[in-house]
Amino acid sequence: xxxxxxxxxxxxxxxxxxxxxxxxxxxxxxxxxxxxxxxxxxxxxxxxxxxxxxxxxxxxxxxxxxxxxxxxxxxxxxxxxxxxxxxxxxxxxxxxxxxxxxxxxxxxxxxxxxxxxxxxxxxxxxxxxxxxxxxxxxxxxxxxxxxxxxxxxxxxxxxxxxxxxxxxxxxxxxxxxxxxxxxxxxxxxxxxxxxxxxxxxxxx
Numbered sequence: 076x077x078x079x080x081x082x083x084x085x086x087x088x089x090x091x092x093x094x095x096x097x098x099x100x101x102x103x104x105x106x107x108x109x110x111x112x113x114x115x116x117x118x119x120x121x122x123x124x125x126x127x128x129x130x131x132x133x134x135x136x137x138x139x140x141x142x143x144x145x146x147x148x149x150x151x152x153x154x155x156x157x158x159x160x161x162x163x164x165x166x167x168x169x170x171x172x173x174x175x176x177x178x179x180x181x182x183x184x185x186x187x188x189x190x191x192x193x194x195x196x197x198x199x200x201x202x203x204x205x206x207x208x209x210x211x212x213x214x215x216x217x218x219x220x221x222x223x224x225x226x227x228x229x230x231x232x233x234x235x236x237x238x239x240x241x242x243x244x245x246x247x248x249x250x251x252x253x254x255x256x257x258x259x260x261x262x263x264x265x266x267x268x269x270x271x272x273x274x275x276x277x278x279x
Contacts, residue, residue: 084109088118093132094141094212097125123186135209139187143171144214147182150175151203152216153192154225154233160206161219163241174199174217192229202260219245220257227273228266239273246277 090103100110110127113119119127122142135141137160140152150173157172158164170188175181176196182189202221205213217225223245230238246254254274261270 084113085118088113088129091129092212093209094122094126094128094145096145097127100127123184133210135212137208137214139171140214141208141212142187143173143182143184143189144208146184147173147175149179150182150191150215151199152206152214153194153222154190154229155237157216157222158226158237158241160216161222163219163223163244164237166237198264201263220253220260223257224261224264224266224270227261227269228264242270242273243277246274 084105087103087105087109091099091105097107097110100106105113110119114121114127117130119129122128122138123146126142126145128138128141140156144150144152152160152172153174154172155164155166155168156170159166159168170190172190172192173182174192174194176199177193178196181191181193202218203215204218206216208214216222223242226233226238226241245257249257257270257274258267261267
């Protein structure tokens with residue numbers, strides 16, 4: 076690109092957020108050919124199909140989570156991904172784990188790798204928090220108590236060892252109020268009979 080063309084694209088790029096979609100780019104008068112030129116010149120890079128990030132944006136270890144949220148904004152980060160963010164497991168998930176309400180559109184994302192769970196609409200919003208995946212960019216995820224309860228509820232799928240490890244770490248560092256929150260969430264999700272003996276075993 077010539078200097079004037081570079082200046083034109085850079086000016087339009089400043090109107091966009093750090094992570095943006097091709098649709099947002101079109102509204103800023105940046106079209107497919109412009110995006111391809113910016114990628115080739117290193118001004119932006121593609122995180123997922125139709126999702127881009129400005130090269131000047133702050134670094135983050137959560138680019139995959141950002142990319143998935145941009146493409147599936149009705150989803151919530153859950154299970155292994157949420158446990159890792161809350162430092163309740165040491166494993167680094169090989170895919171982004173998200174939940175959507177049962178009956179809603181199930182995202183189909185080939186990259187980054189995604190695991191989609193479907194949760195009951197009646198309790199879907201229980202325990203949702205917001206996590207700053209990059210400066211000024213937040214994504215919804217389940218809080219520590221909900222994440223642990225879900226791990227125990229779905230231990231046959233995510234692995235009993237991982238679920239028990241997460242619960243043990245949560246309980247050992249929890250305040251009495253946090254133990255109460257764990258039990259409150261478990262009761263609402265119909266999992267108290269699973270959680271209570273496990274908590275007692277850790278505290279014994």
